[in-house]
Amino acid sequence: MNEFPLLLISFVIYLLVMLTGFASFFGSKTKWTRISYWLAMASLIVQLASLLVRTMVSGHAPFTNMYESINFLSWSCALVVIIFQRTFKLEKAWPYLWLIIVALMALVSSPILPKNVTPLVPALQSYWLWLHVSVTLLGEAFLAVAFVASLLYLTAGRDSAGKLESQKRQEKYDLIAYRAVAAGFPLFTLGALVFGMIWASRAWGRYWSWDPKEVWSLITWLFYALYLHTRLVMGWKGKRSALIAIIGFLAALFTFFGVNYLLSGLHSYV
């Protein structure tokens, strides 16, 4: 029994979510949006099932290597996008956000990432594994939404719609990006830095070792602190704000992928 069939099904449904979302640009907007939304809910549940099955089969939390973590991250992103749809009515942003999830699912399903269940090394045998990784990835899901919203902001200018409408849409992307950072930043702080420090002090006796992964998560944190300060104190909005959110997320990506594969340290759990 393994979780892979469920994962593939949710991948296909996410693809449909994205396609029906784009269909709403051309056909009946309300019809396609509603279909897209309910497909998203369905896929969220199927992928959740895949996470549960993986947990049962492996006997440990479903985020101990790259394959498991990206599966969980894409699920978190899906959750966040659905939450944002309910609070903001994403409209044109909706299918573009699903693009990121589809990309992640493609990565998860591909043979690049080894999928075999391996027992936990001693350092990972702790309940802090659950808290540290899940809260961090949930925070990063919000930051991913901010990333896409910021990209949309920068590319929204060239639209066939009227100037006023595209300006309103840009403002909406700007607002979505900010609200996403406002949710993602506290979660990332708590999950990556605070829980990470607590676990490190229990496992290695030091809450901070200036390990490349730790430093890069600090770098990511500093970028978003920069985003918030330039926005809230200096009043930067729009283009400059979007750029900082984009670079910050690239730092988050490097923290997640780059450090594991390109740098080495206590943290390389590939």
Next chain:
Amino acid sequence: MIKFLSSIKLTISLLILIIVLSVIGTLIPQGETPGFYRHYSPGWSGIILGLQFDHLYRSPLFLSLAFLFLLNILFCSSQKLPAKFRQVRGQNEFNQVEGQSGSDKKFVTGFSDWLGFEPDSLAAGLKQKRYRVKIEEASGQKTLLAQKGRLGLFGPEIVHLALVIIIIGGLISALFSQRISLALSEGQTAELPGKNFSVRLDRFTTDYYPDGSVKGWQSLVSIIEQGRVKKQKTVEVNRPLKYGGLNFFQMSYGFDWDQTQVELEIKGTDLAASNLRLRAGEKVQIGPGLTLSLITFIPDFELDEEGQPASRSAEANNPAALVQVTREGQSVYRGWLFYYQPDLNRIQSQPDFNLEINLKKFEAPVFSGLEAAGDPGMNFVWSGSILLFLGLLACFYAGYRQLAIRVQPAGKPVLVARCRHNQAAFYQELEELLGQRPVGRINSARKK
């Protein structure tokens, strides 16, 4: 100077500089010997060592930036606090000049239709919506001040205070933390410098998964004080032992390669084949006048940058034993025997005597790698961390709202409303309370 230290531009510059330096620190391997840097990047090694980038996060440059950052936080927050305290006491509502923090949206407005209600009648409605209400009367004018989510106004200050606490904790850790590495074999006791107790390893076990990989290590450890066992506990990864201000962690295990016992197979033209067991420093007679001694054992043999034999790691990846043969006290051969490549044993090709020696087995006692750590800065970091998270929640989600109405004997009543987030919802709430939508323009007062 104070203006410089409390400026947001300094904050931005420091954030960028700290980011850049931190990135550099992950690209330059940290904590290596000067020879390492000269060997691997001769062009840059001068700058690296000169700027102390081999331990960048403790370098004077990085520490000065961190210190400036600390000052910036302190000065910035203390500049803003007085104005915020005044605001919470309702003391600047009706002044036109003030500076508020960037995201406050202040409505300076009036009523389109004065409905003639007294501020007192509003108080009940406000209290129901969880506002704290204060009514003052002075020289014929009545002022109503209602606020909620006051913590949200101070969110940034709470976050900054938390950061200060964390940075101070970090400094304390840097100066006062202790780490003692212990490698204990079963039965061995280690003294702890500066402490009046010692630690003894009673038993060390390793658990394996069915596939052979390590599941965990358990060290049964006793703390001995004044000759008596005060505490005995099993230390495992993620389950440290706490005693006397120190925490004992299971970090690793290893083999005491200095105590390796090797088994050598000796064959010769005038000797019967025999197997001998030796430890480093021991010698044995192998023939008339001939003695063989084991000088040393290396688990992972390699030649280092200077061409000297060294061990690449603590794993037995390339075991090698250094032996010496002496005839009547004179050394006739000294060379290495390789476990995996016996054809490299040069003793085989000695013309003087016909001897073939091979390294057949090796066995070293196992030790438990424990680490005793004490860190007085940790508690600061924990309290700072909790405060940091709560402060961030207050910043973004506490929804500070303030409503002030002044009714004067002559002239129109004045309403001033202020909120930190979600203007639209605030407008709606005011409409419900006042029975009408307040008229006015939004003054996004921002600190210049």
